[in-house]
Amino acid sequence: MTETARALWSLGGIVLAVLSLAAGLIWVERRLLAVWQERYGPNRVGPLGLGQVLADTVKLLFKEDWIPPFADRPVFVLAPTIVMITVLTSFAVVPVAPGIGVVDLNVGVLFVLAMSSLGAYSVVLAGWSSNSKYSLLGGLRAASQMISYEVFMGLALMGVVVLAGSFDLRRIVEAQRDGWFCGPQLLGLVAFLVAGLAETHRLPFDLPEAESELVAGFHSEYSGMKFGMFFVGEYLGVILISALTTTLFFGGWLGPWLPPVVWLLLKTFVLIAFFVLCRATLPRPRFDQLTGYAWKWLLPLTLVNLAVTGAIRLALEGP
Amino acid sequence: MISLLRSFWRVLRHTFAPRDTVQYPEERRRLAARWRGRIILSRDPDGEERCVGCYLCAAACPVDCIALQATEDEHGRRYPEFFRINFSRCILCGFCEEACPTYAIQLTPDFEMGETRRENLIYEKEDLLIDGPGKYPGYNFYRVAGLAIGGKDKGEARCEAPPVDVRKLMP
Numbered sequence: 397m398t399e400t401a402r403a404l405w406s407l408g409g410i411v412l413a414v415l416s417l418a419a420g421l422i423w424v425e426r427r428l429l430a431v432w433q434e435r436y437g438p439n440r441v442g443p444l445g446l447g448q449v450l451a452d453t454v455k456l457l458f459k460e461d462w463i464p465p466f467a468d469r470p471v472f473v474l475a476p477t478i479v480m481i482t483v484l485t486s487f488a489v490v491p492v493a494p495g496i497g498v499v500d501l502n503v504g505v506l507f508v509l510a511m512s513s514l515g516a517y518s519v520v521l522a523g524w525s526s527n528s529k530y531s532l533l534g535g536l537r538a539a540s541q542m543i544s545y546e547v548f549m550g551l552a553l554m555g556v557v558v559l560a561g562s563f564d565l566r567r568i569v570e571a572q573r574d575g576w577f578c579g580p581q582l583l584g585l586v587a588f589l590v591a592g593l594a595e596t597h598r599l600p601f602d603l604p605e606a607e608s609e610l611v612a613g614f615h616s617e618y619s620g621m622k623f624g625m626f627f628v629g630e631y632l633g634v635i636l637i638s639a640l641t642t643t644l645f646f647g648g649w650l651g652p653w654l655p656p657v658v659w660l661l662l663k664t665f666v667l668i669a670f671f672v673l674c675r676a677t678l679p680r681p682r683f684d685q686l687t688g689y690a691w692k693w694l695l696p697l698t699l700v701n702l703a704v705t706g707a708i709r710l711a712l713e714g715p
Numbered sequence: 716m717i718s719l720l721r722s723f724w725r726v727l728r729h730t731f732a733p734r735d736t737v738q739y740p741e742e743r744r745r746l747a748a749r750w751r752g753r754i755i756l757s758r759d760p761d762g763e764e765r766c767v768g769c770y771l772c773a774a775a776c777p778v779d780c781i782a783l784q785a786t787e788d789e790h791g792r793r794y795p796e797f798f799r800i801n802f803s804r805c806i807l808c809g810f811c812e813e814a815c816p817t818y819a820i821q822l823t824p825d826f827e828m829g830e831t832r833r834e835n836l837i838y839e840k841e842d843l844l845i846d847g848p849g850k851y852p853g854y855n856f857y858r859v860a861g862l863a864i865g866g867k868d869k870g871e872a873r874c875e876a877p878p879v880d881v882r883k884l885m886p
Contacts, residue, residue, distance in 0.1 A: 432729045436736050677726045678719070 461620035471525035479629035493656035534613030549591035569648035592637035750824035757849035765819035772811035790865025
């Protein structure tokens with residue numbers, strides 16, 4: 397009973413916290429972008445413009461939820477839910493703090509990778525079912541992007557798994573007590589961050605959306621709360637990738653003085669700020685550039701990283 | 716790779732740069748005197764209307780937003796019976812000001828004319844007319860023009876020679 401009850405409390409708490417964080421992230425991103433572009437960003441609604449989050453939510457909720465007559469109806473409705481479901485499910489295995497977390501899977505890393513791969517279906521199906529050329533191009537790009545990053549994304553994490561000796565995220569965090577993995581696994585970290593950017597379709601890898609070329613890419617035809625789900629799903633993805641990077645490379649909840657949850661939130665926020673910085677800085681590559689970069693550089697690099705990490709571990713500790 | 720890091724650094728440096736935004740309703744930017752904003756009708760230094768109802772502004776207006784009717788008072792001075800500008804059409808191009816021969820119609824540095832009802836954007840003469848001479852303080856059309864009106868005959872304008880008596884101009 398107590399075990400189940402605690403898991404349920406964690407579940408509710410994490411879902412609530414993550415969803416409200418995702419909504420708040422809209423404000424954070426706009427303010428941060430504004431700082432780097434020497435503007436103010438939303439600062440009118442409520443203190444510091446925080447009411448903007450509420451205003452945006454209310455606006456999205458009250459918008460007409462229109463399904464174009466030429467769309468493939470069931471798939472069109474289903475597509476936005478997939479991204480929400482997969483990302484929220486991924487949060488189940490993220491260890492927030494000792495004793496807080498929905499479930500401790502011993503294949504946590506694999507589970508997250510599987511879920512994030514499924515999330516690509518959302519974008520591809522949305523692009524396909526919208527039955528419009530911009531959406532279709534967006535969906536195609538999402539597919540090409542997916543086969544670019546997905547391979548080295550998994551491989552980038554294998555070095556961490558080798559060092560920690562486990563796929564369990566909680567044990568990976570515990571293994572970082574003597575030193576975070578961002579040092580020995582610098583290559584893995586860089587590769588994972590690139591993959592994370594591509595995974596969440598964030599700039600500079602927002603090829604499926606590509607506002608300046610494809611209107612809004614895969615969600616050109618979406619409106620109302622269905623668009624809102626893509627929107628929130630994207631921010632959820634940003635939080636997920638940041639939280640994962642924290643867990644895998646920056647020691648998760650580990651840290652002196654402050655409570656563990658605060659440490660995780662702090663580190664995650666820094667990484668989220670890095671995501672926004674990427675958006676403020678980098679231009680968007682062509683989709684074949686991304687694919688070439690991924691297969692010609694990052695895949696070999698992550699393979700070398702894995703081989704070297706494995707070799708060193710073998711040499712130091714024996715088989 | 717190096718260029719990437721340099722880009723990140725350059726963007727990060729903007730964190731502490733002053734912001735460009737002018738927080739509009741609270742702080743305002745100083746507008747130039749020749750800013751093309753709300754249109755007014757000015758008066759000459761004697762307090763009389765400058766407009767002589769020549770219709771040149773209405774003719775120059777590319778969107779036909781000016782409507783007026785000229786008339787004449789007992790002294791022979793022309794003035795507009797009504798003068799109407801539809802600001803929902805006006806594009807604030809300033810052609811009327813350029814066309815005006817008497818500096819009567821002028822554009823001012825005021826753009827805050829927002830209204831919730833379209834009808835309120837139609838300005839009549841009493842809305843347009845101001846008490847002062849606007850941008851041209853000393854100018855009085857009838858004082859420099861050779862036109863005879865009540866109280867000022869031909870030859871009495873500034874720098875104007877008395878009219879020539881054609882009967883004495885025999886060779």
